[in-house]
Amino acid sequence: MKPNELPLFILDAHQQLDFTAYRSSVRDNQMTDLRSSNKHRHTNASQPGFPSKPVELEDNCRKLVDKEFDPPVEMMVNDFDDERTLDEEEALECQEDPQTELSNLQREGDMPLEELLAMYGYGDPTAENMQSSSSEEMSNHELTIENDDMSREMLGEDEEKSDHAELRQLYSPEKGTEENAGTSRLLRLSRPQSEEEEDDYDYSPDEEEWRKTIMVGSDYQAGIPEGLCKYDDALPYENEDKLLWNPANLSEKDVEEFLVKAQESLVNNPQGVHAIPTGAHTRDDEQALYLLLQCGYNVEEALRRRRMNVVPPTDTMSLWSEEECRNFENGLRNYGKDFHLIQQNKVRTRSVGELVQFYYLWKKTERHDIFANKARLEKKKYTLHPGITDYMDRFLEEQESGAVSHNRDRSSSPNINCLIYGDPKRHRVPEASDETPYNVDSFCDLASTLGKEGFQSLVNLTAQAGGMEGVSSRSDNDENTGGAVEGPPLNSVEMAFSSTTVTDSSVMNTSTTDSDLPQSTEPIA
Amino acid sequence: MSKKVVAYFYNPDVGNFHYGPGHPMKPHRLSVIHSLVLNYGLYKKMQIYRPYRASAHDMCRFHSDEYIEFLQRVTPQNLQGFTKYLSHFNVGDDCPVFEGLFDFCSMYTGASLEGAMKLNNGCCDIAINWSGGLHHAKKFEASGFCYVNDIVIGILELLKYHARVLYIDIDVHHGDGVQEAFYLTDRVMTVSFHKYGNYFFPGTGDMYEVGAESGRYYSVNVPLKEGIDDNSYLSVFKPVISSVMEFYRPTAIVLQCGADSLANDRLGCFSLSTKGHGECVKFVRDLGVPLLTVGGGGYTLRNVARCWTYETSLLVDENISNELPYTEYLEYFAPDFTLHPDVVTRQENANSKQYLEAITKQVYDNLKMCQHSPSVQMQDIPDDAFPSLLDGSHEPEPDPDTRLPTAEEDRRIEPDNEFYDGEKDQDKSEPGDS
Numbered sequence: 001m002k003p004n005e006l007p008l009f010i011l012d013a014h015q016q017l018d019f020t021a022y023r024s025s026v027r028d029n030q031m032t033d034l035r036s037s038n039k040h041r042h043t044n045a046s047q048p049g050f051p052s053k054p055v056e057l058e059d060n061c062r063k064l065v066d067k068e069f070d071p072p073v074e075m076m077v078n079d080f081d082d083e084r085t086l087d088e089e090e091a092l093e094c095q096e097d098p099q100t101e102l103s104n105l106q107r108e109g110d111m112p113l114e115e116l117l118a119m120y121g122y123g124d125p126t127a128e129n130m131q132s133s134s135s136e137e138m139s140n141h142e143l144t145i146e147n148d149d150m151s152r153e154m155l156g157e158d159e160e161k162s163d164h165a166e167l168r169q170l171y172s173p174e175k176g177t178e179e180n181a182g183t184s185r186l187l188r189l190s191r192p193q194s195e196e197e198e199d200d201y202d203y204s205p206d207e208e209e210w211r212k213t214i215m216v217g218s219d220y221q222a223g224i225p226e227g228l229c230k231y232d233d234a235l236p237y238e239n240e241d242k243l244l245w246n247p248a249n250l251s252e253k254d255v256e257e258f259l260v261k262a263q264e265s266l267v268n269n270p271q272g273v274h275a276i277p278t279g280a281h282t283r284d285d286e287q288a289l290y291l292l293l294q295c296g297y298n299v300e301e302a303l304r305r306r307r308m309n310v311v312p313p314t315d316t317m318s319l320w321s322e323e324e325c326r327n328f329e330n331g332l333r334n335y336g337k338d339f340h341l342i343q344q345n346k347v348r349t350r351s352v353g354e355l356v357q358f359y360y361l362w363k364k365t366e367r368h369d370i371f372a373n374k375a376r377l378e379k380k381k382y383t384l385h386p387g388i389t390d391y392m393d394r395f396l397e398e399q400e401s402g403a404v405s406h407n408r409d410r411s412s413s414p415n416i417n418c419l420i421y422g423d424p425k426r427h428r429v430p431e432a433s434d435e436t437p438y439n440v441d442s443f444c445d446l447a448s449t450l451g452k453e454g455f456q457s458l459v460n461l462t463a464q465a466g467g468m469e470g471v472s473s474r475s476d477n478d479e480n481t482g483g484a485v486e487g488p489p490l491n492s493v494e495m496a497f498s499s500t501t502v503t504d505s506s507v508m509n510t511s512t513t514d515s516d517l518p519q520s521t522e523p524i525a
Numbered sequence: 526m527s528k529k530v531v532a533y534f535y536n537p538d539v540g541n542f543h544y545g546p547g548h549p550m551k552p553h554r555l556s557v558i559h560s561l562v563l564n565y566g567l568y569k570k571m572q573i574y575r576p577y578r579a580s581a582h583d584m585c586r587f588h589s590d591e592y593i594e595f596l597q598r599v600t601p602q603n604l605q606g607f608t609k610y611l612s613h614f615n616v617g618d619d620c621p622v623f624e625g626l627f628d629f630c631s632m633y634t635g636a637s638l639e640g641a642m643k644l645n646n647g648c649c650d651i652a653i654n655w656s657g658g659l660h661h662a663k664k665f666e667a668s669g670f671c672y673v674n675d676i677v678i679g680i681l682e683l684l685k686y687h688a689r690v691l692y693i694d695i696d697v698h699h700g701d702g703v704q705e706a707f708y709l710t711d712r713v714m715t716v717s718f719h720k721y722g723n724y725f726f727p728g729t730g731d732m733y734e735v736g737a738e739s740g741r742y743y744s745v746n747v748p749l750k751e752g753i754d755d756n757s758y759l760s761v762f763k764p765v766i767s768s769v770m771e772f773y774r775p776t777a778i779v780l781q782c783g784a785d786s787l788a789n790d791r792l793g794c795f796s797l798s799t800k801g802h803g804e805c806v807k808f809v810r811d812l813g814v815p816l817l818t819v820g821g822g823g824y825t826l827r828n829v830a831r832c833w834t835y836e837t838s839l840l841v842d843e844n845i846s847n848e849l850p851y852t853e854y855l856e857y858f859a860p861d862f863t864l865h866p867d868v869v870t871r872q873e874n875a876n877s878k879q880y881l882e883a884i885t886k887q888v889y890d891n892l893k894m895c896q897h898s899p900s901v902q903m904q905d906i907p908d909d910a911f912p913s914l915l916d917g918s919h920e921p922e923p924d925p926d927t928r929l930p931t932a933e934e935d936r937r938i939e940p941d942n943e944f945y946d947g948e949k950d951q952d953k954s955e956p957g958d959s
Binding site for chain 1: 530538540545546548549562566567568569571572573574575577586587601618619623624625639668669670677681698704705706707708709713726727728731734737744791792824850854856857
């Protein structure tokens with residue numbers, strides 16, 4: 001990190017650290033307190049005879065701990081029942097055509113609970129079902145027992161057996177009234193709901209809780225072909241792939257010479273995107289090589305055809321018009337990185353895929369810098385939010401988080417079910433937006449009222465402010481670029497944008513550093 | 526060693542998907558890698574395929590019909606009509622419904638499937654599909670940014686020709702989807718090196734998860750702690766893979782090269798450098814077994830691009846310069862513009878030498894159990910896909926008691942760089958067997 005970047009994000013990072021520190025301390029405390037009690041629950045949950053479904057079970061456990069009350073009998077019974085109904089479902093599945101089943105499921109979802117219960121006739125666990133799953137249970141049993149043994153060893157806890165009997169009693173008696181069966185079926189379907197209750201981070205994470213077990217059963221394993229089989233159907237994809245290049249037929253030297261010549265022919269005949277210099281080195285040209293392959297590796301023929309230039313530049317990244325660029329930026333401003341919405345409402349001339357591609361190229365251009373600066377200025381002025389280096393990212397994320405937190409507030413809750421939980425960017429967002437609620441609409445209004453002149457003066461303004469804050473990582477980059485790359489790096493998109501006026505590149509604040517890089521914790525003076 | 530034939534599978538559209546605002550998985554990294562591969566001049570060294578796109582039928586070789594049908598039908602626009610299924614199939618947070626979701630799955634899955642097929646047919650020694658490697662997807666549900674498990678589908682294809690397939694996973698997350706899919710079989714050994722513990726996704730991958738039934742001891746897990754550096758990692762990786770090769774003797778390998786095990790990954794917590802990560806790939810390459818290389822995690826775009834570009838160069842056995850060539854994405858690699866930037870991390874290495882040695886020992890002890898396991902079916906001999914094309918005559922079924930009929934052995938094509946000398950080699954070096 002460059003020292004002159006420090007003052008910018010001070011407050012923010014500081015608060016953040018406090019927050020996470022607080023959170024983890026809470027978590028640690030809870031962990032030690034509640035470890036043993038949770039463990040017992042888990043161990044018992046996987047007793048023989050109970051097809052173990054740790055996911056649902058753990059959800060329940062968490063829920064219980066959240067509320068800090070003792071697990072009522074019905075709750076535990078529910079767990080058991082849940083499994084049985086699942087078995088029943090699976091048995092039904094075999095008989096049904098998946099097509100009709102899907103539609104049936106949809107209909108059932110709309111039915112009131114009572115009807116559903118009646119329809120499925122719960123409360124009559126057939127011996128058949130029990131039998132069919134018995135083998136799974138066995139292996140499951142083996143597994144969990146094994147895991148438990150190991151974890152006991154690892155944790156060195158030996159006082160856990162004490163409560164076994166008590167909990168076993170909760171499990172062993174007759175389980176499963178009709179009512180329970182019905183609700184437990186829904187429990188699985190409404191998993192997000194139960195997760196919402198985890199929102200408070202003051203529940204106890206116990207090792208047994210985040211540990212997951214590999215599931216065993218026909219729902220989980222792949223069907224392995226017995227022995228070695230032949231291709232059952234005649235290679236449906238045999239002819240659908242496309243060989244674009246094969247190096248086997250020409251010597252490397254010949255290919256390289258061909259590529260140099262192919263590139264020359266383009267340089268002499270610049271057109272479209274190819275008019276942009278691509279650096280001193282010879283890059284592998286996909287089209288040229290494919291042409292060579294099509295010409296049966298006849299170099300002369302390939303070069304001749306290439307010079308004829310019958311091949312139109314099929315580069316997916318054909319030049320964007322100024323209007324398209326502007327619309328794209330407006331879209332980004334309005335919808336954040338929802339490229340589908342941008343496509344639908346702003347840039348109908350391009351596919352979503354093209355927008356995505358454009359976005360990643362655009363992101364490292366001066367246009368983006370201007371865009372980001374604009375966003376930053378607006379923020380400065382109207383929210384007085386002490387910032388971070390990459391305002392664009394920040395801005396976009398806050399927009400995102402706005403959308404995200406409406407739907408699901410649980411992003412701050414540690415959750416093993418969610419890989420995205422580990423994303424530090426997700427953590428920063430909620431508390432940041434708490435302190436300064438960010439109003440997207442007002443920003444948009446403002447941005448739209450800004451004329452070009454106003455914008456230019458804003459840029460100049462930033463130039464001064466930027467000087468004080470010393471945010472420019474661009475100038476550093478440029479130095480390095482000169483050393484590291486042959487010739488000045490010319491970005492094709494920058495070239496394409498040359499029509500737009502960009503005055504001072506030192507104004508630019510695109511940090512190439514990501515905003516999740518180390519941040520300062522010193523308070524602002 | 527003579528250079529291997531490398532086939533590279535890339536669909537130019539696969540990088541133009543977007544998981545949605547704020548999602549750390551960025552398919553566009555694939556475009557960046559491809560651009561680097563072109564500009565480094567690696568492209569011309571490989572067979573290049575624009576791969577087949579997997580059909581729903583292909584996906585159902587592993588996944589359930591209803592799940593795949595759901596993936597096919599759901600779009601961001603009709604999401605409302607599917608609300609009940611979203612949680613059922615675990616689609617939402619981690620695995621959002623985005624524009625072109627099924628196309629994306631179909632592209633990366635098709636590439637892995639075709640890679641496996643080219644290996645089966647002996648068209649190449651190494652197949653590369655950086656868009657694949659989505660190892661968390663389960664039979665009935667999406668998980669951890671993964672929808673369709675292209676690895677499982679690729680391995681199922683390999684199993685048509687190969688008696689024993691080894692799966693190696695160096696993603697920072699446990700390769701739970703693949704392990705689960707093959708948990709009960711000895712025909713696939715899964716070996717995963719990953720961060721384990723303390724809420725780290727996905728919560729499986731304890732070293733005592735060893736498989737079950739016939740698959741007991743055929744799931745190998747190497748749980749690691751955060752901050753592991755190159756030396757520590759390789760001090761576990763190499764001996765473990767060596768013993769796996771010794772005991773299991775796979776005839777094909779699938780290597781998942783998740784790049785989130787690199788230092789400073791947005792979601793990861795290891796401290797590997799691109800060189801250290803690449804060293805694993807090189808080690809597996811040098812085992813001389815047909816290899817399908819797939820991507821996986823990796824959430825700091827510039828580092829993923831560096832890593833898989835470097836690994837492409839390793840697989841084609843070409844030296845490339847540390848200085849990155851000009852590409853349209855050059856600015857992403859500021860300020861150093863190098864392939865191997867110095868690793869700067871504040872992450873302490875929480876793995877003590879003793880811990881790593883203990884794990885290695887444990888894995889070794891487990892592997893020793895393999896040869897005592899009751900499964901003998903793994904000695905199956907591959908049938909060719911088109912036996913009639915090759916020899917025309919229809920011989921009677923070989924005597925099942927004879928381990929390797931000569932006719933079968935003759936028919937079998939073995940690559941020059943085969944790891945072991947035919948079936949009999951096994952008896953020689955397994956003293957416990959006689």
